[in-house]
Amino acid sequence: MIFDAVLFDMDGVLVDSEVVSGQVWVQTLGDYGLTLDHGDYMARAVGHTASNLYASLERDHAWKRTPEFEHALTQRLAEAFAKVEEVPGAQQILKALKAAGVPFAVASNSTRDKLQLKLKATGLAELLGAHAYDPSTVSGLGKPLPDLYLHAAEQLGVDIQRCVVVEDSLSGLAAGLSAGATGWGFAGGGHQVDADALLEAGAERVVNSHAELRQLLGI
Secondary structure: OOOOEEEEOOEOOOEOOHHHHHHHHHHHHHHOOOOOOHHHHHHHHOOOOHHHHHHHHHHHHOOOOOHHHHHHHHHHHHHHHOOOOEOOOHHHHHHHHHHOOOOEEEEOOOOHHHHHHHHHHHOOHHHHOOOEEOHHHHOOOOOOOOHHHHHHHHHHOOOHHHEEEEEOOHHHHHHHHHHOOEEEEEOOOOOOOOHHHHHHOOOOEEEOOHHHHHHHHOO
């Protein structure tokens, strides 16, 4: 094993939730006064916190969320995430890491409740145990800041410089690299990933599946 630990993003890397989430957001935004196409939403949202997304919508479209919108969105996302699926091979790679004695964790910009809902729906919650971290564990300092990945490495008891971060977004990759980890891009989820942009941003490589990732990690 060439790393002491593997740190995963969740959405689009372990849980195939990006497209599902995008569909719910776009539909709900439309119901509450903002027409946004799916590509525009994905460009704004993937790898970012909800607060950053809301700020960009207010800045570019003068649109502000209402309590009614948030209530509808929360209900619709909960229904969608209860049925979300893993990225193919996600369970297998976590089980292989566990069998090899290699520590691993999730560092996600999802809110705590949504993170747990998605992990439970995909059967990944038990494999990760307590090592699934969201911005609330680091005083709200989500990606692209390095705090989440630094915290995850600390909780695993490993040196962040001996970790690999597996990310599908530029903001997540930036978080891992600024923390001091090696960054690998991941393009094995159900949404489009700009592999060239990840490489240009400092990813050492981009892998296209968990099977390929297992092979590269030697597990």
